[in-house]
Amino acid sequence: MSTMTLNAGEAVPAQKEATQPVAEQTEVKSRAANPNSQVDGTVGSPFCDDAKLRMRNVNVFYGESQAIHDVSLDIGRNQVVAMIGPSGCGKSTFLRCLNRMNDTIEGCRVEGELSLDGEAIYGPKVDVVPLRARVGMVFQKPNPFPKSIYDNVAYGPKIHGIASRRAELDEIVENSLRRAGLWNEVKDRLDKPGTGLSGGQQQRLCIARAIAVSPEVILMDEPCSALDPIATARIEELIDELRENYTIAIVTHSMQQAARVSQRTAYFHLGKLVEVNDTETVFTNPEHDLTEAYITGRFG
Amino acid sequence: MQTPTLFALLLLLVLVAYGTGFSRAIATARSRGGVRSLASLPNYYGVHTALWCGLPALVILGLWMLFDDAIIRTLVLGGVADKPETISGQNLLYAQIQNLAAGNLIGATTPQIQAAADHLVSLRQSGRWMQTTITLILAAGLGVYTLLRISPELRAREKVEKVLRIILLACACAAIFTTVGILMSVLFESLRFFQSVPVTEFLFGLHWSPQMALRSDQVGSSGAFGAVPLFTGTLMVSAIAMFVAVPVGLMSAIYLAEYAGNKVRAFAKPLIEILAGVPTVVYGFFAALTVAPFVREVAQSMGMEASSESALAAGLVMGVMIIPFVSSLSDDVINAVPQSLRDGALGLGSTKSETVRKVVIPAALPGIVGGVLLAVSRAIGETMIVVMAAGLAANLTANPLESVTTVTVQIVTLLVGDQEFDSPKTLAAFALGLMLFISTLILNFIALHVVKKYREQYD
Ligand SMILES: Nc1ncnc2c1ncn2[C@@H]1O[C@H](COP(=O)(O)OP(=O)(O)OP(=O)(O)O)[C@@H](O)[C@H]1O
Numbered sequence: 001m002s003t004m005t006l007n008a009g010e011a012v013p014a015q016k017e018a019t020q021p022v023a024e025q026t027e028v029k030s031r032a033a034n035p036n037s038q039v040d041g042t043v044g045s046p047f048c049d050d051a052k053l054r055m056r057n058v059n060v061f062y063g064e065s066q067a068i069h070d071v072s073l074d075i076g077r078n079q080v081v082a083m084i085g086p087s088g089c090g091k092s093t094f095l096r097c098l099n100r101m102n103d104t105i106e107g108c109r110v111e112g113e114l115s116l117d118g119e120a121i122y123g124p125k126v127d128v129v130p131l132r133a134r135v136g137m138v139f140q141k142p143n144p145f146p147k148s149i150y151d152n153v154a155y156g157p158k159i160h161g162i163a164s165r166r167a168e169l170d171e172i173v174e175n176s177l178r179r180a181g182l183w184n185e186v187k188d189r190l191d192k193p194g195t196g197l198s199g200g201q202q203q204r205l206c207i208a209r210a211i212a213v214s215p216e217v218i219l220m221d222e223p224c225s226a227l228d229p230i231a232t233a234r235i236e237e238l239i240d241e242l243r244e245n246y247t248i249a250i251v252t253h254s255m256q257q258a259a260r261v262s263q264r265t266a267y268f269h270l271g272k273l274v275e276v277n278d279t280e281t282v283f284t285n286p287e288h289d290l291t292e293a294y295i296t297g298r299f300g
Numbered sequence: 301m302q303t304p305t306l307f308a309l310l311l312l313l314v315l316v317a318y319g320t321g322f323s324r325a326i327a328t329a330r331s332r333g334g335v336r337s338l339a340s341l342p343n344y345y346g347v348h349t350a351l352w353c354g355l356p357a358l359v360i361l362g363l364w365m366l367f368d369d370a371i372i373r374t375l376v377l378g379g380v381a382d383k384p385e386t387i388s389g390q391n392l393l394y395a396q397i398q399n400l401a402a403g404n405l406i407g408a409t410t411p412q413i414q415a416a417a418d419h420l421v422s423l424r425q426s427g428r429w430m431q432t433t434i435t436l437i438l439a440a441g442l443g444v445y446t447l448l449r450i451s452p453e454l455r456a457r458e459k460v461e462k463v464l465r466i467i468l469l470a471c472a473c474a475a476i477f478t479t480v481g482i483l484m485s486v487l488f489e490s491l492r493f494f495q496s497v498p499v500t501e502f503l504f505g506l507h508w509s510p511q512m513a514l515r516s517d518q519v520g521s522s523g524a525f526g527a528v529p530l531f532t533g534t535l536m537v538s539a540i541a542m543f544v545a546v547p548v549g550l551m552s553a554i555y556l557a558e559y560a561g562n563k564v565r566a567f568a569k570p571l572i573e574i575l576a577g578v579p580t581v582v583y584g585f586f587a588a589l590t591v592a593p594f595v596r597e598v599a600q601s602m603g604m605e606a607s608s609e610s611a612l613a614a615g616l617v618m619g620v621m622i623i624p625f626v627s628s629l630s631d632d633v634i635n636a637v638p639q640s641l642r643d644g645a646l647g648l649g650s651t652k653s654e655t656v657r658k659v660v661i662p663a664a665l666p667g668i669v670g671g672v673l674l675a676v677s678r679a680i681g682e683t684m685i686v687v688m689a690a691g692l693a694a695n696l697t698a699n700p701l702e703s704v705t706t707v708t709v710q711i712v713t714l715l716v717g718d719q720e721f722d723s724p725k726t727l728a729a730f731a732l733g734l735m736l737f738i739s740t741l742i743l744n745f746i747a748l749h750v751v752k753k754y755r756e757q758y759d
């Protein structure tokens with residue numbers, strides 16, 4: 001726990017500015033008595049001033065069953081928000097709302113107000129194609145295309161016409177691969193299939209592919225679950241770097257990781273958002289019993 | 301004993317062998333501290349005993365049934381004093397004897413044939429009796445022997461698995477031997493054909509007219525056996541068919557797999573597959589009575605010469621017939637492309653059509669190529685439509701409006717009707733069959749190669 005506190009501590013000044021002014025809007029609920037009690041409403045500070053992504057009263061249904069219950073959350077500009085919670089609590093589902101990937105699932109219905117820079121994400125006139133170019137995604141399971149490593153990374157820039165000349169494209173590909181920490185391993189075999197890489201390398205390739213289109217927001221669904229500690233450290237470094245220009249939402253099962261990379265942490269439980277606070281608070285002094293139980297490993 | 305009864309008895313023995321093997325394994329294990337001391341699970345001992353009881357007996361029974369008739373025949377005919385010299389004469393005689401033995405032949409018989417028939421009946425009876433005894437003794441004997449050898453150290457599972465592997469191998473070999481057998485028979489008949497018609501003339505000759513005269517002094521007594529017009533005809537009709545089937549089939553597959561909702565899919569897919577169920581004769585007269593005249597009218601209205609039977613009409617209809625092959629197989633492989641690939645592409649901001657074109661289709665390509673090749677071999681092998689809509693005239697032409705003929709059509713026309721079996725005309729069918737076999741083989745080989753190369757690159 002001590003290293004965690006230390007790491008999270010470094011980020012504290014930055015988040016204070018982001019979270020404190022809105023503290024008065026937050027509804028602070030009394031702490032629930034036991035971990036199995038009903039969750040009604042979110043404790044902590046789910047809102048912030050300079051929100052890149054703003055979600056209000058979001059409900060998600062898969063057919064008849066509801067996967068997300070009345071979640072409201074802001075994700076601040078140039079901020080890393082970590083989402084943690086037990087398996088099946090709806091973290092991926094929530095993340096997929098932010099770039100409308102849930103549209104591809106038959107029977108999935110999203111209610112509530114979601115906006116990116118003040119523009120409604122689910123508005124009637126919204127074109128999902130540019131939206132997804134702005135809000136990129138790295139999936140839970142690595143899914144490289146059955147193409148060469150080069151073409152995997154170049155895919156996005158090509159379809160969006162970002163690079164017109166080959167040299168530009170080469171530069172984007174190299175840059176993206178370097179930032180994903182994969183360049184040295186693959187620079188001699190860029191024309192080999194991306195599916196021939198190891199699981200961890202594939203995941204870094206997917207990260208390179210996502211950052212090659214320079215999205216404004218990057219959604220990461222457990223990006224490091226298949227990576228070794230060295231590659232994980234590289235990705236975490238990358239996330240830190242990316243934060244200067246991008247807004248990041250990351251789902252993770254590793255609490256150390258959440259503590260290391262994020263400024264704010266959201267704890268989900270059974271489709272409800274239980275607590276949002278700055279990362280340090282969540283890990284040192286959680287407001288809700290459920291959060292405390294989870295981070296101390298009593299369940300989950 | 302009748303053969304079905306024998307089989308039933310054998311099955312019973314096998315079941316008993318399984319049961320006793322099973323319980324004996326447990327019994328021998330009891331003194332050693334239970335089932336865990338056995339080298340394999342008890343039911344493997346049962347299967348082991350059952351296999352030894354049943355398999356050898358079955359093999360013997362099978363061999364017996366294969367050779368039984370031939371042996372009895374030699375014995376019976378050997379007993380006839382003045383039998384005919386020729387094979388056909390002997391066949392006739394034996395048929396007579398058989399009929400008499402079965403009680404079907406009433407009327408004049410010589411005492412000699414009567415004696416032979418009696419001989420046949422007695423041979424059959426003793427044969428059947430011997431068959432029953434040998435089979436049952438073998439089954440019971442081996443069963444008991446295996447049972448006695450059961451001990452906890454016996455590695456029954458390994459033995460059983462070995463036997464299973466041999467059975468699987470035998471099945472695989474059966475398929476291979478059938479292919480080799482067909483190839484051999486076609487090959488030998490073709491060689492006989494090539495004795496009367498030179499290979500080069502067959503392969504490179506530009507004229508096909510396989511009419512052999514009945515008398516050697518007739519005009520045009522030697523037919524021409526140049527197969528080139530047939531192959532170009534086949535090629536042209538198949539190519540036209542593929543021009544229709546591949547784009548239409550592929551695009552309908554893409555629509556069904558990627559764009560259509562569940563409801564549309566649920567009724568459109570079976571509807572398309574009905575096309576595959578229409579008998580080819582029906583397609584044939586559709587081609588001959590509707591499409592061919594239509595093609596001709598259109599061609600004439602554009603000022604072109606068209607015969608009433610044309611390669612175009614046959615190719616178009618054949619293409620329609622093949623659409624379901626292409627679309628159904630492509631639809632399956634496109635559906636098999638993991639959703640995660642689509643999500644990845646969509647998540648990068650691709651449009652639906654970019655996702656399909658750049659990610660889904662490339663990922664599904666090996667399967668699609670497979671489906672298309674299957675359709676090609678179907679097109680090459682199709683006969684009925686061509687007979688009815690493209691005619692029988694072996695024209696060497698590149699004009700799809702003229703009538704052409706194909707390899708399969710010629711094989712049919714060569715073999716229907718009465719003719720001597722060893723005339724070049726008949727034997728030519730085998731040579732054509734051989735050529736067809738070789739070209740499909742080459743096609744398959746290329747296809748496998750392409751698919752494999754693609755797999756290596758992208759898997
Ligand atoms: N395509 C789907 N159709 C129906 N139900 C779904 C679908 N995807 C997810 N669910 C359900 O929604 C709930 C939330 O799932 P989700 O994948 O968001 O969980 P998660 O928090 O990401 O879990 P994990 O940590 O295991 O990835 C689960 O109960 C799950 O069964």
Ligand SMILES: [Mg+2]
Nearest residue numbers: 091092140221
């Ligand atoms: Mg998940």
